[in-house]
Amino acid sequence: MKAYYSTAYGGPEVSQYGDFPDPSAGDGQLLVEVKAVSINPVDYKVKQGVAKLMSGSKFPRVFGSDFAGVVKTTGSGVTQFKPGDRVYGASPVIWGKPGALAQLLAIDQKFARAIPAQISFEEAASLPIxxxxxxxxxxxxxxxxxxxxxxxxxxxxxxxxxxxxxxxxxxxxxxxxxxxxxxxxxxxxxxxxxxxxxxxxxxxxxxxxxxxxxxxxxxxxxxxxxxxxxxxxxxxxxxxxxxxxxxxxxxxxxxxxxxSNLRSKPEDMDEMEKLFLDKKLYPVIEYYFTLDHSAEAFELAESGKPRGKIIVRVG
Ligand SMILES: NC(=O)c1ccc[n+]([C@@H]2O[C@H](COP(=O)([O-])OP(=O)(O)OC[C@H]3O[C@@H](n4cnc5c(N)ncnc54)[C@H](OP(=O)(O)O)[C@@H]3O)[C@@H](O)[C@H]2O)c1
CATH class of the missing domain: 3.40.50.720 (NAD(P)-binding Rossmann-like Domain)
Structure with a gap:
């Protein structure tokens, strides 16, 4: 698959777009074809190494948390999702777990949620964090x-x-x-x-x-x-x-x-989706990048001046 991956903690000098080994769905996991990722400050902070102890030392690796995509395959024990389902969530890039800035993401089903039909991939990816x-x-x-x-x-x-x-x-x-x-x-x-x-x-x-x-x-x-x-x-x-x-x-x-920390209990997701569906909440998205231009998305995020959300389109 193609991915934007890093070979060490740091900035663009240790990150590149290119071929990366395909992941597969383990027990209780979904293999997701990623469609959109939003970049949050936590992504560049973790990528730069501010949380090394929690994030782990496994390289090369992919960063990026908020994602939306389509389930490609499911591992054993997955009951809530099937191939073809549209899902979104925040991939926890801790203990060396993979992030979402790639064509494929293997993620525990507990971190994924069905995208309501009225919400696009870009909108879904902009929401979680x-x-x-x-x-x-x-x-x-x-x-x-x-x-x-x-x-x-x-x-x-x-x-x-x-x-x-x-x-x-x-x-x-x-x-x-x-x-x-x-x-x-x-x-x-x-x-x-x-x-x-x-x-x-x-x-x-x-x-x-x-x-x-x-x-x-x-x-x-x-x-x-x-x-x-x-x-x-x-x-x-x-x-x-x-x-x-x-x-x-x-x-x-x-x-x-x-x-004021991120809390993502099912009732929080319910409330957030209801606000969206009731047209009381929408993401402002003025910046779109493609996966091969992820470095520019990070650069914009690191400026600390984005309006609304930054989206990387994948696939
Ligand atoms: N603890 C958690 O669970 C958690 C979760 C999410 C985010 N965060 C943290 O929350 C912070 C904000 O996240 P974000 O996604 O909203 O970041 P963001 O999208 O980069 O937005 C930063 C905002 O800060 C404004 N700003 C810049 N300098 C400022 C100043 N001196 N005083 C007040 N505002 C200023 C900017 O406004 P202008 O463009 O108008 O200058 C911009 O709107 C980050 O540090 C992030 O890591 C923590």
Missing amino acids: AALTALNGLRRCRVTEGKEVLINGATGGVGHFAIQIAKSKGAIVTATCSQGNAELARKLGADETMGYTKEELAKSDRKFDAILDTYGKMDFNDVCRLLKRGGIYATTQIKPFLIFSSLLTQVLYGKKLTS
Whole structure:
């Protein structure tokens, strides 16, 4: 098969498009003909080696998590799927497991889900990591009708889904983004927009019930100033002292800090798909690459400035 694979941890200098051994479906696995992959920050972070201990040292290997495709064959013990089924999911590229940037992907059936008929391969591949993280973040922030929510980094992968999900819950949404993306944020449903620099945040005298920091690196003082008493802040970044800081801010200021991680229970997937099918959630996809141009897709992702999702078409 053709694949975009790496021979070591690193950037484009250790990655190439070319022939790669075909995988086969093991017990409980599906062999999927990949049609589309979306690139998330976690993909370039893992590819660069930031999670070496978890990700493993097996090379050459293929990276890429969010995928959509068609089941080609099934291994023994597979009961939920059959050849020809359209499936999508996030391939966990840990312990040396293969990623999706290839024509074929062997994946445990528990990581795959049928694609509803109304959802295209590209749309399906854009959803899992970003939309489920947005969904969980807003849940952690207890966002409900009438709540005033600030979404930081609101037109990127997680943020652009977060605006739409918050609006579907009846929240009043303020989105931070660079000036050129304000119109997109409004189109996605944001009631207000503002810049995210320290100076721009300092101009705001607003107070929010919740802040979903999809970018993840808001200054602690800005967070405390912008949150109402009893408000909740959730970040997508793993912060080692978050529990300690949260206890302190709760005692001192009555404000809660928490994390917004990907959660992908079946009920989360159900909720995400229902939002899509009810036309309350759609992916913004402005960038399409082919598998042999995966390096450019990574380069764009690493710029940290994409609008919505980046798609690599395969096959
Ligand atoms: N913990 C988890 O489970 C989990 C899951 C998913 C993602 N994440 C993490 O969440 C982060 C965001 O992911 P993503 O997919 O949304 O990334 P993305 O698609 O690359 O989007 C990044 C966004 O950040 C904005 N931005 C850039 N500089 C900023 C700043 N100083 N302050 C505020 N916003 C800024 C950009 O806005 P402009 O283009 O307008 O400048 C862009 O919209 C990544 O670090 C990712 O690894 C974590």
